[in-house]
Amino acid sequence: MTNSRLLQTEACRRLGVSLPIVGAPMGGVAGPELAAAVSSAGGLGMLGHANSDLAAVREEIRHVKDLIDKPFGVGLLFPTSDRTEPPGLVHEPPQDSPPERNPLPLFLRQFQAVQPAGVPAPSRSPRPRRVRPYSLEAAEQRLDIVIEENVPVLACGLGTPARVVKRAKAHGIQVIALVGSRRAAVEVEERGVDIVVAQGHEAGGHTGRTTTFVLVPQLVDALRIPVLAAGGISDGRQLAAALMLGASGVLLGTRLLATPEARTADSHKARVVEMREDDTVVSRCYTGKPSRVLRNAFTDAWKGHENEILPMPEQWEMVEPVVAPAKAAGSLTLANWPTGQGAVLVRSIAPAAEVVRQLAAEAAALISNGGSGGERSDREGARCSGS
Numbered sequence: 467m468t469n470s471r472l473l474q475t476e477a478c479r480r481l482g483v484s485l486p487i488v489g490a491p492m493g494g495v496a497g498p499e500l501a502a503a504v505s506s507a508g509g510l511g512m513l514g515h516a517n518s519d520l521a522a523v524r525e526e527i528r529h530v531k532d533l534i535d536k537p538f539g540v541g542l543l544f545p546t547s548d549r550t551e552p553p554g555l556v557h558e559p560p561q562d563s564p565p566e567r568n569p570l571p572l573f574l575r576q577f578q579a580v581q582p583a584g585v586p587a588p589s590r591s592p593r594p595r596r597v598r599p600y601s602l603e604a605a606e607q608r609l610d611i612v613i614e615e616n617v618p619v620l621a622c623g624l625g626t627p628a629r630v631v632k633r634a635k636a637h638g639i640q641v642i643a644l645v646g647s648r649r650a651a652v653e654v655e656e657r658g659v660d661i662v663v664a665q666g667h668e669a670g671g672h673t674g675r676t677t678t679f680v681l682v683p684q685l686v687d688a689l690r691i692p693v694l695a696a697g698g699i700s701d702g703r704q705l706a707a708a709l710m711l712g713a714s715g716v717l718l719g720t721r722l723l724a725t726p727e728a729r730t731a732d733s734h735k736a737r738v739v740e741m742r743e744d745d746t747v748v749s750r751c752y753t754g755k756p757s758r759v760l761r762n763a764f765t766d767a768w769k770g771h772e773n774e775i776l777p778m779p780e781q782w783e784m785v786e787p788v789v790a791p792a793k794a795a796g797s798l799t800l801a802n803w804p805t806g807q808g809a810v811l812v813r814s815i816a817p818a819a820e821v822v823r824q825l826a827a828e829a830a831a832l833i834s835n836g837g838s839g840g841e842r843s844d845r846e847g848a849r850c851s852g853s
């Protein structure tokens with residue numbers, strides 16, 4: 467039985483949870499089942515809505531409420547840090563005419579022609595959507611739903627516009643901002659966010675250059691608000707270490723990929739638990755921003771073509787029609803599979819609630835022993851038994 471009092475932090479108090487463990491708002495992966503499992507174990511579960519349709523955002527929020535009566539959050543991606551102009555119009559074509567597609571570079575045509583067995587050929591003229599999924603306008607529409615549905619916590623990825631913080635705070639929502647640098651952290655604190663996630667270079671998905679072990683204490687020193695550590699954290703030793711660095715808790719992404727509740731392909735989960743240390747790469751090739759993903763033939767094909775990568779969201783709009791069918795079929799060779807370096811510490815698929823409780827139990831044991839015991843050779847105690 468975990469002595470959860472040992473793990474009570476200011477972040478727990480602000481989020482209304484008993485354990486300082488937050489599930490990452492992984493777009494397309496963190497759905498109602500995963501969010502509910504993390505919250506039901508005492509942490510804070512999150513839905514990830516990076517580019518979802520509005521109907522899906524509302525439906526999933528309601529689904530979580532049906533599953534649990536505990537705090538949870540929704541993560542949205544804001545493609546820019548701030549903007550004084552009206553949202554959604556700047557640098558974007560009028561919404562009634564779809565943005566012009568950028569032609570696929572020649573070296574990528576091979577992927578258009580050759581899809582893995584069983585994968586339908588990508589459409590050459592993808593159906594236009596009225597609002598570009600990664601636009602600030604689309605993200606603000608998702609925020610409208612978060613507000614209407616009284617979701618208690620909002621996590622902002624990529625950017626945290628002042629206007630978004632103001633809107634959320636006006637409705638009593640706790641705002642978490644994910645940042646990868648000291649400069650960004652100080653900026654978002656000034657904008658009024660409640661908690662900052664120090665997301666290190668090890669992290670899966672969009673990531674910065676500074677490693678977790680360097681970023682966390684730096685932000686703890688620079689900020690007055692609580693800091694959560696993220697990037698490479700997969701076990702209880704790392705939770706205890708993060709608390710020792712002054713963090714108020716951790717945010718887990720990759721560790722939660724290897725759970726039955728995560729909505730990712732079985733092939734991806736299998737790869738996570740077999741991961742070797744050079745299996746991920748940071749590339750801008752899928753979205754236009756640096757993102758840590760599984761290394762594959764597609765990421766390799768961009769070597770030497772880095773200067774042809776378009777900014778976000780144009781790069782995503784160009785490559786998505788090529789890689790989306792492969793993703794739907796679970797192909798690891800073409801598609802975008804955000805995955806962090808911490809996968810090398812994940813060796814089994816286990817229910818998310820068990821992962822959360824196990825991390826907490828191990829960290830509490832280490833802390834109550836004054837930190838000793840983390841060096842033992844039998845690491846199985848730190849890992850989940852599997853489902």
Ligand SMILES: Cc1cc2nc3c(=O)[nH]c(=O)nc-3n(C[C@H](O)[C@H](O)[C@H](O)COP(=O)(O)O)c2cc1C
Nearest residue numbers: 490492493516623669670671697698719720804806
């Ligand atoms: C599969 C996957 C999808 C992600 N999607 C998002 C997202 O939509 N929005 C976001 O803010 N962060 C996203 N992230 C980053 C996480 O929020 C988090 O910062 C990161 O996973 C922490 O590092 P770790 O993967 O080493 O635990 C994603 C990460 C992964 C692994």
